[in-house]
Amino acid sequence: MKIIGVNIPESSYVVAGTIIGSNLVRIGERVGINSYCFLDGAADLILEDNVRLGSQVTIITGTHDIEANVLRRDLSKGTIAKPVRIKRGTWIAARVTILPGVIIGEGCVVGAGSVVTRNLAPNGLYAGCPARLIRPLPLDESDRTRASILS
Numbered sequence: 001m002k003i004i005g006v007n008i009p010e011s012s013y014v015v016a017g018t019i020i021g022s023n024l025v026r027i028g029e030r031v032g033i034n035s036y037c038f039l040d041g042a043a044d045l046i047l048e049d050n051v052r053l054g055s056q057v058t059i060i061t062g063t064h065d066i067e068a069n070v071l072r073r074d075l076s077k078g079t080i081a082k083p084v085r086i087k088r089g090t091w092i093a094a095r096v097t098i099l100p101g102v103i104i105g106e107g108c109v110v111g112a113g114s115v116v117t118r119n120l121a122p123n124g125l126y127a128g129c130p131a132r133l134i135r136p137l138p139l140d141e142s143d144r145t146r147a148s149i150l151s
Contacts, residue, residue, distance in 0.1 A: 024061075028088070043081035043100070051086050054094035054112065059084055063100045087122070096131075107137060
């Protein structure tokens with residue numbers, strides 16, 4: 001299936017109400033995108049295999065310089081595009097906002113309502129505004145086996 005030029009593998013799904021802003025969005029195998037997500041696509045936005053997005057997740061890849069106080073946002077200067085990558089096996093819970101330029105490591109869980117402002121190391125539970133590490137998420141042998149089967 002294709003939505004505005006974005007290939008969506010048969011093993012993945014996108015629920016109604018989701019906005020995909022451009023064909024710079026890339027969706028891996030077995031990706032689940034729940035209702036009313038916003039993926040702006042001003043720059044490359046990559047959802048690797050086995051990523052899950054909860055309802056109303058917002059992923060932003062475009063930003064702007066902050067100008068002098070007379071004109072904080074100068075429209076003539078355009079958008080600054082910074083790619084976002086969410087690595088395989090990550091779960092982003094409902095209403096999380098991910099800001100431009102972020103890489104979320106493999107196997108992370110990001111708690112509902114969090115704001116991700118910087119890169120997140122693999123296999124961690126993150127939450128808050130800004131999102132911070134709550135605790136590491138260990139891998140056991142069944143996780144490694146399942147990951148190799150799904151790869």
